[in-house]
Amino acid sequence: MSASFAITNARLVDPESGHDGPGGILVENGLIAQIGEELDLNSADEVIDAGGKVLAPxxxxxxxxxxxxxxxxxxxxxxxxxxxxxxxxxxxxxxxxxxxxxxxxxxxxxxxxxxxxxxxxxxxxxxxxxxxxxxxxxxxxxxxxxxxxxxxxxxxxxxxxxxxxxxxxxxxxxxxxxxxxxxxxxxxxxxxxxxxxxxxxxxxxxxxxxxxxxxxxxxxxxxxxxxxxxxxxxxxxxxxxxxxxxxxxxxxxxxxxxxxxxxxxxxxxxxxxxxxxxxxxxxxxxxxxxxxxxxxxxxxxxxxxxxxxxxxxxxxxxxxxxxxxxxxxxxxxxxxxxxxxxxxxxxxxxxxxxxxxxxxxxxGLPQGRLTTGAPADLVLIDGDTPWVCHPDDFHSPRGNSAWAGRRFIGRVTQTFVDGQSIYNYNG
CATH class of the missing domain: 3.20.20.140 (Metal-dependent hydrolases)
Structure with a gap:
């Protein structure tokens, strides 16, 4: 990921404050630099359009x-x-x-x-x-x-x-x-x-x-x-x-x-x-x-x-x-x-x-919240995507899942730690 990037057009959910509404986040050097509906995108090297997905810690x-x-x-x-x-x-x-x-x-x-x-x-x-x-x-x-x-x-x-x-x-x-x-x-x-x-x-x-x-x-x-x-x-x-x-x-x-x-x-x-x-x-x-x-x-x-x-x-x-x-x-x-x-x-x-x-x-961890200065540990969630649990598709080589065969709605599309993308669903 770029040293500075923004995620826009998201549904921001911050459980610590109870906020649930539209907005975006600007990330700089692994930290959350700005939060809200109006972001200063001039300093962003990359802009990710969330397309209405949930953006949460x-x-x-x-x-x-x-x-x-x-x-x-x-x-x-x-x-x-x-x-x-x-x-x-x-x-x-x-x-x-x-x-x-x-x-x-x-x-x-x-x-x-x-x-x-x-x-x-x-x-x-x-x-x-x-x-x-x-x-x-x-x-x-x-x-x-x-x-x-x-x-x-x-x-x-x-x-x-x-x-x-x-x-x-x-x-x-x-x-x-x-x-x-x-x-x-x-x-x-x-x-x-x-x-x-x-x-x-x-x-x-x-x-x-x-x-x-x-x-x-x-x-x-x-x-x-x-x-x-x-x-x-x-x-x-x-x-x-x-x-x-x-x-x-x-x-x-x-x-x-x-x-x-x-x-x-x-x-x-x-x-x-x-x-x-x-x-x-x-x-x-x-x-x-x-x-x-x-x-x-x-x-x-x-x-x-x-x-x-x-x-x-x-x-x-x-x-x-x-x-x-x-x-x-x-x-x-x-x-x-x-x-x-x-x-x-x-x-x-x-x-x-x-x-x-x-x-x-x-x-006593600094992550887990959407506040300026906090580590940019973030997750993008598509709450409407249907999928079926197949343990063979898991990263774990084991298959002992109590949810095998279950139909779900909603999945993770991207995970960030310290502003670095560590998972990106290509579906």
């Missing part, structure tokens, strides 16, 4: 995960970054998992250096404990100095309350959130479905929604005791949302994320026991899905995450109860969310805020 994903590079045909750094760019993401955060725990400062620094070469801004979270079993702390301080943006234990609970208190207190010294998947181990261990008539009918190990509330109540109490910052990772139930509201009434510093799967799918989608719908937390009932969407509209959920997890066929090809949890989501997240906008469950501003300004505010 590039998306930010607080929870993506790449498959460990154990096989030559698996997800790698390049495919992860390419999929993120195609999905409209300018920033993604790698979350720890059992295969890539990011538990030492040396491994953490090497990972982030390697991933910083692919256009998309790739940040990383640090593991909370050394083995993700919750028994002893990882090198949180060293990883914080190396650039960790929050602390997480992946899908694993920290069962020892003393360790949880220590981790939360120590992370707060570096102003880092501790992100926890809220699930009471005694009620959720081994669960592959939510507790319901459906899971009972198939005899599936299930997790009651109260397991999420109990875990949030416990973690919030530890946050109050330690003065730590608690991020509830992938809240998925109305009970969990109620626990978060109660914690906020107590002035506990608590944030919440929700995965795109739980906003757009429910247990009925998994009715055929297709392992593509085996996710963690498990898909919930429709009442929980609706409660999450209402919480997004009310601003009670700070970030929507992809929880992107490429999985090998051998692991995903097992029967539902034995299959590894996870779905591809980077390249379909925005289109899935736009379906809620088309169905008038959310406005466009409400849908985009937890993908832009919301996560940016949580991590």
């Amino acid at each position: 590039a998306l930010i994903d607080l929870r993506a995960s790449k498959e460990p590079a154990l096989t030559p045909d698996g997800e790698n750094q390049s495919s992860l970054a390419a999929g993120a760019a195609a999905g409209g993401f300018g920033t993604v955060v790698l979350a720890p998992n059992e295969h890539s725990p990011l538990q030492t400062a040396g491994g953490f620094a090497g990972m982030t250096r390697a991933l910083g070469q692919h256009g998309v801004r790739v940040l990383s979270a640090a593991a909370a404990t050394q083995d993700l079993a919750g028994e002893s702390m990882a090198e949180i301080g060293l990883m914080a100095k190396a650039g960790a943006v929050y602390v997480s234990n992946g899908d694993n609970p920290i069962a020892d309350t003393r360790v949880l208190r220590r981790v939360m207190s120590y992370a707060s010294q570096f102003d880092l959130w501790l992100s926890l998947r809220a699930a009471e181990p005694g009620l959720s261990c081994g669960a592959v479905a939510t507790e319901s008539d459906w899971s009972a009918r198939f005899g599936l190990p299930s997790e009651p929604t109260m397991a999420e509330r109990i875990a949030i109540d416990r973690a919030a109490s530890v946050a109050a005791l330690s003065g730590g910052k608690l991020m509830v990772d992938r809240v998925s139930t109305a009970d969990g949302l109620a626990a978060i509201r109660d914690a906020r009434k107590r002035d506990i510093e608590i944030a919440a994320t929700s995965a795109i799967a739980h906003l757009t799918l429910n247990e009925v989608d998994a009715g055929g026991l297709d392992s593509a719908f085996r996710v963690d937390p498990p898909l919930r009932v429709e009442a929980d899905r609706r409660a999450l969407v209402e919480a997004i509209a009310a601003g009670e959920v700070d970030a929507i995450v992809s929880d992107h997890r490429p999985t090998p066929f051998d692991d995903k090809g097992e029967p539902f109860a034995m299959a590894i949890a996870g779905t591809l989501a980077l390249e379909t997240l925005l289109a899935s969310l736009l379906a809620l906008v088309h169905d008038e469950e959310l406005s466009l501003v409400e849908a985009l805020r937890p993908l832009t300004a919301g996560p940016a505010d949580l991590l």
Whole structure:
């Protein structure tokens, strides 16, 4: 791209300010130099006519995960970054998992250096404990100095309350959130479905929604005791949302994320026991899905995450109860969310805020907003283009998508990071 360019004739959507109207943007040296309907185009080396497309901040994903590079045909750094760019993401955060725990400062620094070469801004979270079993702390301080943006234990609970208190207190010294998947181990261990008539009918190990509330109540109490910052990772139930509201009434510093799967799918989608719908937390009932969407509209959920997890066929090809949890989501997240906008469950501003300004505010990032002086991380969206999800067309070599075969309306046409075009749909 030119050092200076303008995008005109766009529908400007800035979730931070709530603005949604016509206009354009002038970019100079990687920063937003001017915004509005009247731009000084004399300094622009190039002018892009958006043709009425939506122009918004590039998306930010607080929870993506790449498959460990154990096989030559698996997800790698390049495919992860390419999929993120195609999905409209300018920033993604790698979350720890059992295969890539990011538990030492040396491994953490090497990972982030390697991933910083692919256009998309790739940040990383640090593991909370050394083995993700919750028994002893990882090198949180060293990883914080190396650039960790929050602390997480992946899908694993920290069962020892003393360790949880220590981790939360120590992370707060570096102003880092501790992100926890809220699930009471005694009620959720081994669960592959939510507790319901459906899971009972198939005899599936299930997790009651109260397991999420109990875990949030416990973690919030530890946050109050330690003065730590608690991020509830992938809240998925109305009970969990109620626990978060109660914690906020107590002035506990608590944030919440929700995965795109739980906003757009429910247990009925998994009715055929297709392992593509085996996710963690498990898909919930429709009442929980609706409660999450209402919480997004009310601003009670700070970030929507992809929880992107490429999985090998051998692991995903097992029967539902034995299959590894996870779905591809980077390249379909925005289109899935736009379906809620088309169905008038959310406005466009409400849908985009937890993908832009919301996560940016949580991590203190300058991107995620349309303001002069901010990084020119931008996305152009054609909200009316129909397409069908074919995982074979994804940048990821894996095909485990819960949205395979779905018909969508709306897709990303161009993504910019620091004023550089990193994706351009040629359709």
